[in-house]
Amino acid sequence: EAGVAQSPRYKIIEKRQSVAFWCNPISGHATLYWYQQILGQGPKLLIQFQNNGVVDDSQLPKDRFSAERLKGVDSTLKIQPAKLEDSAVYLCASSLDGTGFFSPLHFGNGTRLTVT
Amino acid sequence: AQSVTQLDSQVPVFEEAPVELRCNYSSSVSVYLFWYVQYPNQGLQLLLKYLSGSTLVKGINGFEAEFNKSQTSFHLRKPSVHISDTAEYFCAVSEIDSGSRLTFGEGTQLTVNP
Structure with missing residues (x-):
């Protein structure tokens, strides 16, 4: 089966600019996650979707980050305006069911964002 | 809230030496436990998981981990490593009622030298 697709792979922007990342989960996966992985740290959950509804966005900085999953398939994560501390790898993951336990999370290769 | 500490x-x-990643x-509640591996420029891949049952779980690539509830540990082991095992390893936890x-x-960076 095709894996989780993310684009772009790399992005360099200046602070205060905006940026968007795209994710296409594995076909049939109901749950989609966005994680932020800062260099030297483990991934941190930003937002979780179940189909096209938000399950958990408690760690999403809502003043500058937004995400949507229209039609319950692919998803877009946006940052506006970007700050230096947003430099990180943004990982998208999907799982077959809502729990994510008995069907493990499948991760994309990530988008590496550098904010200068 | 749950937290995870990787000691190294x-x-x-x-x-060909043995390795243990701690x-x-x-x-405060029951948890599920996971180990993921991340090779350079790649996404995270599940190595193994503990959901219930036997406390010794076996994963891919010859890795295994043991859940120790009394010590709240889930150490990852491999009896003989290969150069190709060089990667970043992440331990992860989820509380059973947290979705x-x-x-x-x-993360622990494992580097296998010839």
Whole structure:
């Protein structure tokens, strides 16, 4: 089966600019996650979707980050305006069911964002 | 809230030597436990998981981990490592009633030298 697709792979922007990342989960996966992985740290959950509804966005900085999953398939994560501390790898993951336990999370290769 | 501590940020070993990557967690409720591996420029891949049952779980690539509830640990082991095992390893935990929210540790860089 095709894996989780993310684009772009790399992005360099200046602070205060905006940026968007795209994710296409594995076909049939109901749950989609966005994680932020800062260099030297483990991934941190930003937002979780179940189909096209938000399950958990408690760690999403809502003043500058937004995400949507229209039609319950692919998803877009946006940052506006970007700050230096947003430099990180943004990982998208999907799982077959809502729990994510008995069907493990499948991760994309990530988008590496550098904010200068 | 749950938390994960990976006790070693870097572990250098020689090829064919045994290795143990240590992970401790903190939670007030029952948890599920996971180990993920991240090769350079790749996404995270599940190595193994503990959901219930036997406390010794076997994963891919010859890795295994043992859940120790009394010590709140989930250490990862491999009896003989290969150069290709060089990667970043992440321990992760999820409280059973928290949905599928995973909390990751900071990671351990395993470097296997010839």
